Every structure is written in C-alpha cells, then in structure tokens.
Amino acid sequence: MPLTIYNSLSKKKEIFEPINPPYVGMYVCGPTVSGESHLGHARPYITFDVVYRYLLYLGYKVRYVRNITDAGHFEEEGREAIDKISTKAQLERMEPMELVHKYTNLFHWAFKKFNTLVPNIEPTATGHIVEQIDMIKKLLADGYAYEVNGSVYFDVKKYAENHDYGKLSGRVIEDLLETTRDLEGQEEKRNKVDFALWKAAPPKHIMRWNSPWGEGFPGWHIECSAMATKYLGAHFDIHGGGMDLLFPHHESEIAQSTICNHIEPAKYWMHNNMITVAGKKMGKSYNNQIKLTEMFDGSHPLLTQPFSPMTIRFFILQTHYKSTLDFSSEALVASEKGLKRLLDAARFLKMLPVHTQDGVNTDKELNEKIQRLVSAFPDFINDDFNTAKVLANMFELVPIINSIKDGLIEPGSISSTTLQSLKEEMDIYLTQILGIEDELAPDVQIEQIMELLIEIRKEARDKKDFATSDKIRKKLEAMDIVLNDEKGGKTTWNEK
Amino acid sequence: MPLTIYNSLSKKKEIFEPINPPYVGMYVCGPTVSGESHLGHARPYITFDVVYRYLLYLGYKVRYVRNITDAGHFEEEGREAIDKISTKAQLERMEPMELVHKYTNLFHWAFKKFNTLVPNIEPTATGHIVEQIDMIKKLLADGYAYEVNGSVYFDVKKYAENHDYGKLSGRVIEDLLETTRDLEGQEEKRNKVDFALWKAAPPKHIMRWNSPWGEGFPGWHIECSAMATKYLGAHFDIHGGGMDLLFPHHESEIAQSTICNHIEPAKYWMHNNMITVAGKKMGKSYNNQIKLTEMFDGSHPLLTQPFSPMTIRFFILQTHYKSTLDFSSEALVASEKGLKRLLDAARFLKMLPVHTQDGVNTDKELNEKIQRLVSAFPDFINDDFNTAKVLANMFELVPIINSIKDGLIEPGSISSTTLQSLKEEMDIYLTQILGIEDELAPDVQIEQIMELLIEIRKEARDKKDFATSDKIRKKLEAMDIVLNDEKGGKTTWNEK
Numbered sequence: 001m002p003l004t005i006y007n008s009l010s011k012k013k014e015i016f017e018p019i020n021p022p023y024v025g026m027y028v029c030g031p032t033v034s035g036e037s038h039l040g041h042a043r044p045y046i047t048f049d050v051v052y053r054y055l056l057y058l059g060y061k062v063r064y065v066r067n068i069t070d071a072g073h074f075e076e077e078g079r080e081a082i083d084k085i086s087t088k089a090q091l092e093r094m095e096p097m098e099l100v101h102k103y104t105n106l107f108h109w110a111f112k113k114f115n116t117l118v119p120n121i122e123p124t125a126t127g128h129i130v131e132q133i134d135m136i137k138k139l140l141a142d143g144y145a146y147e148v149n150g151s152v153y154f155d156v157k158k159y160a161e162n163h164d165y166g167k168l169s170g171r172v173i174e175d176l177l178e179t180t181r182d183l184e185g186q187e188e189k190r191n192k193v194d195f196a197l198w199k200a201a202p203p204k205h206i207m208r209w210n211s212p213w214g215e216g217f218p219g220w221h222i223e224c225s226a227m228a229t230k231y232l233g234a235h236f237d238i239h240g241g242g243m244d245l246l247f248p249h250h251e252s253e254i255a256q257s258t259i260c261n262h263i264e265p266a267k268y269w270m271h272n273n274m275i276t277v278a279g280k281k282m283g284k285s286y287n288n289q290i291k292l293t294e295m296f297d298g299s300h301p302l303l304t305q306p307f308s309p310m311t312i313r314f315f316i317l318q319t320h321y322k323s324t325l326d327f328s329s330e331a332l333v334a335s336e337k338g339l340k341r342l343l344d345a346a347r348f349l350k351m352l353p354v355h356t357q358d359g360v361n362t363d364k365e366l367n368e369k370i371q372r373l374v375s376a377f378p379d380f381i382n383d384d385f386n387t388a389k390v391l392a393n394m395f396e397l398v399p400i401i402n403s404i405k406d407g408l409i410e411p412g413s414i415s416s417t418t419l420q421s422l423k424e425e426m427d428i429y430l431t432q433i434l435g436i437e438d439e440l441a442p443d444v445q446i447e448q449i450m451e452l453l454i455e456i457r458k459e460a461r462d463k464k465d466f467a468t469s470d471k472i473r474k475k476l477e478a479m480d481i482v483l484n485d486e487k488g489g490k491t492t493w494n495e496k
Numbered sequence: 497m498p499l500t501i502y503n504s505l506s507k508k509k510e511i512f513e514p515i516n517p518p519y520v521g522m523y524v525c526g527p528t529v530s531g532e533s534h535l536g537h538a539r540p541y542i543t544f545d546v547v548y549r550y551l552l553y554l555g556y557k558v559r560y561v562r563n564i565t566d567a568g569h570f571e572e573e574g575r576e577a578i579d580k581i582s583t584k585a586q587l588e589r590m591e592p593m594e595l596v597h598k599y600t601n602l603f604h605w606a607f608k609k610f611n612t613l614v615p616n617i618e619p620t621a622t623g624h625i626v627e628q629i630d631m632i633k634k635l636l637a638d639g640y641a642y643e644v645n646g647s648v649y650f651d652v653k654k655y656a657e658n659h660d661y662g663k664l665s666g667r668v669i670e671d672l673l674e675t676t677r678d679l680e681g682q683e684e685k686r687n688k689v690d691f692a693l694w695k696a697a698p699p700k701h702i703m704r705w706n707s708p709w710g711e712g713f714p715g716w717h718i719e720c721s722a723m724a725t726k727y728l729g730a731h732f733d734i735h736g737g738g739m740d741l742l743f744p745h746h747e748s749e750i751a752q753s754t755i756c757n758h759i760e761p762a763k764y765w766m767h768n769n770m771i772t773v774a775g776k777k778m779g780k781s782y783n784n785q786i787k788l789t790e791m792f793d794g795s796h797p798l799l800t801q802p803f804s805p806m807t808i809r810f811f812i813l814q815t816h817y818k819s820t821l822d823f824s825s826e827a828l829v830a831s832e833k834g835l836k837r838l839l840d841a842a843r844f845l846k847m848l849p850v851h852t853q854d855g856v857n858t859d860k861e862l863n864e865k866i867q868r869l870v871s872a873f874p875d876f877i878n879d880d881f882n883t884a885k886v887l888a889n890m891f892e893l894v895p896i897i898n899s900i901k902d903g904l905i906e907p908g909s910i911s912s913t914t915l916q917s918l919k920e921e922m923d924i925y926l927t928q929i930l931g932i933e934d935e936l937a938p939d940v941q942i943e944q945i946m947e948l949l950i951e952i953r954k955e956a957r958d959k960k961d962f963a964t965s966d967k968i969r970k971k972l973e974a975m976d977i978v979l980n981d982e983k984g985g986k987t988t989w990n991e992k
Contacts, residue, residue: 063591063594095559095616095617095727097617097619097727098559098616098617101614101615101616101617101618105614118597118601119597120591120594120597121591121593121594121597122597123593124620124623126623127620127622127623127624128623129625129626130625130626130705130706131705133706134706209626209627210626210629210630231591231593443939443942445942445975446939446941446942446945448975449942449945449946449949449972449975449977450945452949452968452971452972453945453948453949453952456949456952456964456967456968459964468952468955471952472948472952475948476945476948479941479944479945481945
C-alpha cells in the first residue's frame with residue numbers, strides 16, 4: 001500500500017507522488033511570535049513533524065520549510081489590519097524585534113521538548129520584505145492588485161473572473177462578495193473580500209519598511225507565498241497548516257502564487273483539525289488557551305497536574321490529525337498512564353534478547369497475531385498518517401510483551417523472526433516515526449547501584465541481620481525511595 | 497571605583513557613562529554562519545557575555561544586539577567580494593538558507609553550552625536588506641557613494657576630506673590610498689581603498705535581491721551599520737568585536753553611520769584580542785582552526801583530550817580580554833584542573849553554614865586577608881573587565897576554603913560577616929558575572945545512595961563480614977565506581 005494523503009484541494013485521498021522524486025518540498029505555516037505558544041499550536045507542528053519524519057524514513061530528500069511570522073499577521077478575517085506584534089510591543093514598551101526574539105526562543109525551547117525535528121529552513125516574514133515587495137509589484141503589473149493611499153490590495157473579484165477563488169476552502173465567491181462584514185478601515189478596498197498585500201503604516205506604527213508605495217508593512221498572506229516560492233520553487237509538493245488557515249490565508253496564497261508563478265503553488269494541501277476545549281476551538285477568540293509553559297508546570301486552572309511534553313505529544317498522536325481533539329485534564333491523565341504502560345513495555349522489549357534458534361514450542365496463533373499487528377503499522381501510516389491506529393495496535397501488543405515480562409509467555413513461544421521484527425518495528429514506529437522519546441527511562445547507574453543495595457539487604461535479611469536491612473529501608477525512605485517487597489522474594493523500588 | 501572601559505577610539509581607559517541611563521545599548525559583531533564556529537570565535541562571545549552580565553548586574557537595562565551574518569561577508573580586506581555563504585552553498589549543492597539555518601542552530605547549541613546569555617535581538621543580514629538599501633540610498637544622495645555597473649561603493653577619499661578615516665584603527669589614509677593592493681575585480685572603484693556597499697550579482701550567484709541598482713547583494717560593513725542603527729539608534733553606548741574587525745569593518749561602519757546619521761555610532765568601542773596557535777591567529781588564513789565540536793569531543797589532532805565548554809570558558813576568562821591568548825592542549829589541561837579545584841571549593845563553600853554568633857577565636861589576620869581578596873572582585877571587574885585578576889584572587893581563596901574543609905582552619909576563626917560576604921561574593925562573581933556553571937556537580941541522589949552503601953560496607957567490615965564488604969567493592973568496580981579508603985577511616989568514591 002503506497003502512501004496516501006488526504007488532499008484538501010481535491011477533497012479526497014490521493015496517492016503521494018512527489019513532483020520530482022526523491023526530492024520533496026514541504027511548507028508549513030509556522031507560529032506567530034507575538035506571544036507564547038499554547039496547546040492549540042502544538043498540534044500542527046507535531047502533526048507535520050510526523051509527516052516529515054515519515055517522508056525521511058521513506059528515503060525522500062525533504063526540504064521542510066516552516067516560517068516564523070514576526071510581522072504583519074492580521075488578527076482575523078475581515079478585521080482591520082492590525083499588526084499583532086507591534087501592538088503588543090507598544091504595550092510592553094519593547095522593541096518589537098526584542099519581543100519577537102524572546103518568543104521565537106521560547107517556541108524553539110518548547111518544540112525541542114516535544115522532540116520535533118528542526119525544519120531545514122525557518123524563514124522570517126521580516127527577513128523577506130524584498131521578496132514580498134517583488135511579488136506585490138508583479139501582482140500590480142499583472143492587474144490583480146491596486147494601490148490606494150500607500151496600501152496595496154489584491155483584487156479578488158478580478159481574480160475570480162478567471163480563477164476559482166474558494167476552490168480550497170469551499171467558499172463561494174458570490175457569497176463572499178455579498179456577506180463580508182463592512183468594518184472600519186475597509187473603505188479603501190474595491191470589494192470587501194479583497195485582502196491587503198501591503199499596508200501603509202500609520203504614524204505610530206513601529207514596524208515599518210520603505211516600499212515603492214511609501215512606508216508600510218506587508219500583509220500576512222503574501223509572506224508565505226513569497227517564502228514558499230523562494231525556498232521551494234513555484235510548484236512544490238506539500239503545503240500544510242491548521243484547518244483554521246484554509247480561509248482566507250491558504251485560499252489567498254493560492255490566488256497570489258497562481259498569478260505570480262502561473263502555476264498553483266502546492267500539489268497536496270494538508271490541514272490538521274483543531275484542539276477544542278468543551279467543543280470550542282482553543283484560541284484567543286474564546287479566551288481558553290493554555291500556554292505550553294502552563295501545560296508543562298500545571299499552573300493553569302483547567303489543569304489538575306503538570307503534563308510532560310511527551311504526554312502531550314502522545315495525546316495528540318492518539319487521534320488522527322483530521323479529527324477534532326477535545327482537551328481535558330482527565331483525557332491527558334489517561335494519556336499519561338497509557339504512555340507509561342507503552343514505554344515500560346517498549347523498554348522491556350528493547351532489552352529482550354532474541355534467541356538464535358527456534359524451539360519446538362512456538363505458538364503459531366500468537367506469532368500470527370504479533371505479525372498481523374506489526375505489519376499493519378506501515379499500512380496505517382500510509383493511510384493518511386493514521387498515528388491513532390498505529391498506537392492502537394501497539395496497545396494490543398503491550399499485554400503480550402507484559403506477559404513475557406511476567407513469565408506468563410515463554411519467549412520461546414515466539415519465533416526469532418517474529419520477535420526480531422516486533423523489536424525492530426516497535427522501535428522504528430514509536431521512536432523514529434512517531435517521535436516518542438522515553439522520557440521515563442531510569443538512570444542506568446542508579447538502577448545498578450540500587451540493585452546492589454537491594455541484594456545486600458536481602459542477604460542481611462537472610463542472615464537475620466534486621467538492623468542492617470531496616471537501616472537500608474529507612475535511609476532510602478528518607479531519600480524518597482520506596483522499596484516494594486513483592487511475592488516470590490523480588491524487591492522493586494520507586495521514587496515517591 | 498566606577499566601571500572603566502578601554503575605548504579603542506580614544507585609545508585609553510574611560511569611565512563608563514551611558515548616554516541615557518539606565519539604558520545601555522550594546523552591539524557586538526556576531527558569527528558568519530557559513531560554517532562551524534571554531535575556538536577563535538568563542539572568545540568574543542564569551543568576553544561580551546561577561547560585559548553583558550556585569551552591566552545587568554549593575555542594574556542597567558541593557559539591549560544587547562548581536563547579529564548573524566548570513567550573507568555578503570567579504571573574505572578578506574582587499575580581496576574581490578565573494579559572498580562566503582553562497583560560495584560554500586554552491587559547492588555543497590544546498591540552498592544557502594538551509595546551510596545558514598544549520599550553522600545558526602549549531603552556533604546556538606555551542607554557545608548555550610558555554611552558558612552565554614541570549615542577546616536581546618539577533619538580527620540577520622538577509623533580514624535587513626531593505627534597511628541596508630535605505631542607507632545606501634542616503635549615502636548616494638549625500639555624495640559619499642557612487643554606482644558602477646550595478647554595484648555601489650563608498651567613496652573613502654571623499655569621506656577623508658572632512659573626516660578622519662583611520663581614527664579607530666590607526667590607519668593613515670594616505671598610506672591606504674597608496675598601498676592597497678590592486679586585485680582583480682577592483683577596477684570599478686575610484687580608489688583602491690573604497691569598499692562595496694552593494695555588489696551586482698554575477699549570473700551564477702545564488703543569493704541575490706532586487707535593488708534600485710539591479711539584482712545584487714549587500715556589502716559586509718553596511719549590514720552592521722543598518723542593524724545597529726535600527727535597533728539601538730544613531731548613537732549608542734558600546735560597540736564590540738574582535739580586534740581583527742578594527743579595519744576595515746569597524747572603521748567603515750563609523751564612516752557609513754557618521755554620514756547617514758550625522759553622528760558617530762558608538763561612544764565606547766571594545767575589542768577583544770585573538771586566540772593564537774603557536775603565535776598565529778586562529779583562523780582560515782592559517783588553516784589552524786579547531787572547531788568547537790572538535791574541542792568538545794577531542795577529535796582534532798592538536799588535542800590530547802576533549803575539553804568541556806566550561807573549561808574553555810574558564811580558559812578564556814583566565815586572561816584579560818585585551819591580551820593575546822595562546823592555545824595549547826597543555827594550557828587547557830591546566831585550566832581543566834584549575835577549574836575543578838575552584839568548583840570543588842565553591843561547592844563546599846556554598847554548603848558551609850554561617851554561624852550565628854562569632855566566638856572568641858576569630859583570626860583577625862585571616863579575616864582581613866579574606867576581606868581584602870573578596871573586596872577586590874568589583875575593583876578588578878570595574879578595571880576594564882579584568883576577569884583574570886578576579887580568578888587569581890579566587891585562587892588565593894581556594895586554599896583557605898580547602899583548609900576549612902580539611903579541618904585545618906576552624907570555621908569559627910572566620911567572622912560570620914566575613915564568611916557571609918565570602919559566600920555571597922564568590923557565588924555572584926563566579927556564577928552570575930563570570931557565568932561559570934558547576935558542570936561537575938554530582939547527582940545528589942547518587943551521592944546519597946553511595947553514602948548509604950559506604951556506611952553499610954563499613955559496618956560489614958566492622959563486623960568482619962568481609963564477604964559483604966568485598967562484594968560491594970567488586971560490584972561497584974564493575975560499574976566503574978572506585979572506592980577509596982582514606983586515612984582516618986573515611987571512604988570516598990569516584991567514577992573511573
């Protein structure tokens with residue numbers, strides 16, 4: 001089964017065929033660094049991290065470009081163009097770029113904790129003013145943009161005469177021309193649906209650049225078109241982002257790029273669904289965001305405890321990226337438990353030796369079950385990156401692995417081939433493709449020293465030297481280490 | 497004693513008086529990310545990290561700007577303008593920005609290991625093309641620049657008619673006009689000493705931007721003038737960099753900025769001296785660079801072993817920043833030993849309790865010695881950041897601290913005031929100002945468990961249970977942990 005991707009453009013699953021294999025170009029709309037990232041932002045970058053990891057695993061030479069929006073992001077569809085970053089910066093009385101630098105660093109810090117791979121290029125909007133101006137000039141020259149009072153707008157009505165504006169998002173141009181709200185500051189536009197390519201900067205606006213139309217700042221949509229074109233060319237393989245970007249952002253990107261480059265920008269458009277809180281999209285509009293730093297330290301009132309970056313990553317990958325994912329502290333607690341079970345089993349499996357020769361007591365049914373579960377990993381991932389189903393299969397394998405651990409299944413009942421493939425595929429899919437790091441792996445040195453201490457204590461008890469064995473137990477307890485004497489004489493330990 | 501800084505412009509030490517206190521603007525020329533950073537690069541960023549840390553400690557509101565040169569860096573004085581990054585990128589057949597991103601990440605990784613604080617803004621050259629073009633336009637309008645075949649040059653001779661070109665570097669304009677070598681590709685210039693502000697891009701040049709003079713790329717010097725002006729204003733407090741940047745880079749910055757902004761850019765110019773290898777500057781020209789990754793893993797033939805980031809930081813701070821610092825593996829081995837001694841003493845001192853009441857046996861001479869050594873810390877740092885002398889005083893304190901540790905000096909012989917100030921100032925100067933992290937600090941949990949194991953072993957030996965005590969020793973040895981039975985019955989441990 002080849003890799004198939006749900007293409008938002010065709011509204012169906014398509015076999016993935018790169019334009020120019022083995023090269024793959026992928027552009028993902030990155031963060032707006034006007035503030036801290038919240039949980040909602042974790043989803044697209046973790047989703048496309050798995051896409052990137054899998055494409056690399058398949059052997060493609062991927063150039064993954066994810067931008068940093070550090071200027072000119074318009075708040076919402078139809079609202080007056082207010083540059084998020086410079087607004088905030090003026091409030092905080094900081095140089096906007098100082099703010100940008102702080103939040104960019106914080107973003108990188110958080111996504112390193114999520115174990116996302118670094119994209120190949122992370123271009124910034126402010127770093128590509130020249131390229132954006134060049135593109136706007138082309139749009140003006142071709143008659144698809146117009147200048148008013150130092151601002152330049154894209155002429156959607158004109159574009160729609162011979163193109164399908166709405167083909168990605170499903171919006172109908174006639175409705176858009178009719179219903180877009182008339183808000184203050186929109187009067188410059190020929191039609192309400194037109195969007196800004198360049199905005200003249202009001203006198204107090206801090207972020208401003210010289211342009212052929214006077215001092216101003218670029219529109220949000222043109223940023224991604226300019227950077228994608230520069231680093232991936234006029235026509236590239238994958239364009240990704242959250243579903244909330246379908247309109248107007250991606251629809252407008254298609255319009256701009258199509259005019260400038262005479263070809264539609266991306267072959268496959270991928271959109272992840274949203275994280276919701278009680279059914280509502282997590283975001284500024286509903287004031288229900290939980291910052292990533294609050295997730296990690298548990299300080300937000302909606303949280304009953306802190307959640308580790310891997311728990312959040314796992315929580316996100318437990319649902320297919322195109323389904324909504326409702327956040328609750330309870331759901332994350334469940335993910336935390338599930339992840340621990342999975343990692344414990346994976347850790348044991350990794351250490352389990354593979355026998356060199358199969359015995360006579362191979363359990364055919366068990367072998368077939370393992371093989372069936374493992375061989376479905378690639379099928380699920382190939383089916384539009386269904387990480388949820390891969391994890392579900394892993395959870396069917398966990399009880400089998402635990403049974404080996406508990407001595408209920410003899411390792412010999414699994415053939416060496418099956419065991420080898422189980423070990424290999426679990427490691428590849430869990431670590432390499434899903435990017436789940438074993439953040440719970442205990443310190444090997446402490447493990448070894450504790451093993452020795454437990455052995456010494458056992459010997460002391462065997463010699464009825466209870467003074468020594470009690471001392472060991474009590475002193476460890478003072479260090480928050482608890483010994484558990486299990487049935488059968490085995491002693492385990494854990495930290496309080 | 498107030499903070500004094502050796503100002504390369506006046507060639508003397510001056511009292512540091514910020515232009516607009518409590519604000520301080522500091523610009524430091526950052527790395528060229530066309531390759532991996534080498535040991536020579538560690539010196540400026542560690543030097544100015546201490547400057548930044550100390551200014552923050554003094555309570556100044558510092559904006560520290562350190563750029564990333566990702567385009568247009570000219571190889572050497574007088575050589576034809578070759579953009580380092582695009583040359584390398586074409587060889588490696590990579591998109592230049594992919595290379596830039598890789599080496600920028602590597603730079604950040606290494607300097608995080610060096611415990612350098614993140615600057616407030618890290619602007620990139622390619623991110624400020626518009627600002628550079630604006631500045632070049634001004635220079636053209638003012639008659640200090642001229643265009644030839646799509647390139648723009650700064651007219652040094654014209655500038656020198658009413659300005660002192662050479663006031664920073666000490667170069668004499670007449671000599672410069674005479675002796676600058678005539679190299680291929682220089683024939684466009686009116687005078688050999690003129691430098692490029694904008695270079696027309698040859699057809700195969702990958703990095704190129706639209707400009708009023710056609711497609712091209714900016715000169716190296718204009719980059720820093722444009723970014724310093726944008727983020728720190730026309731006139732700011734400190735401009736720093738390596739001594740190798742005095743000419744032509746900083747001399748040219750002064751010329752450009754003075755014309756554009758009608759004021760000299762920086763009040764204080766600070767320059768660190770070079771790291772040499774057998775007396776020669778470490779750098780491309782002598783092919784004697786040791787990459788930072790090679791320093792950390794010991795893989796370079798000039799190294800006898802790996803050196804930790806803190807050893808390198810300590811090695812650099814042991815010499816005043818304006819003195820040359822000759823690298824050798826032996827010198828670093830000595831620094832490693834010295835750092836360990838210092839950190840061991842500092843760690844003990846940190847844990848040492850301060851008695852609440854002074855006894856009768858206070859040693860006046862000893863107290864005065866400690867006070868004298870400690871109170872000199874600020875004097876030395878105020879004396880143009882003399883970290884070498886601060887460390888020298890710390891090394892006079894180490895034997896005193898060790899004598900307390902070994903029971904040779906009673907803690908009571910030091911007054912509580914002296915001890916308190918010793919503890920506080922050591923911590924402030926070592927950790928906060930010099931930025932030396934205790935990378936050798938042992939794991940507290942392992943320390944505690946090992947202490948218990950050593951106690952159990954001692955009890956076994958006291959009971960003549962040598963089977964148990966030998967078992968503990970041998971099993972630990974198998975884990976590469978060695979027990980050392982010292983005189984007086986104390987047992988310590990270390991890892992092999």
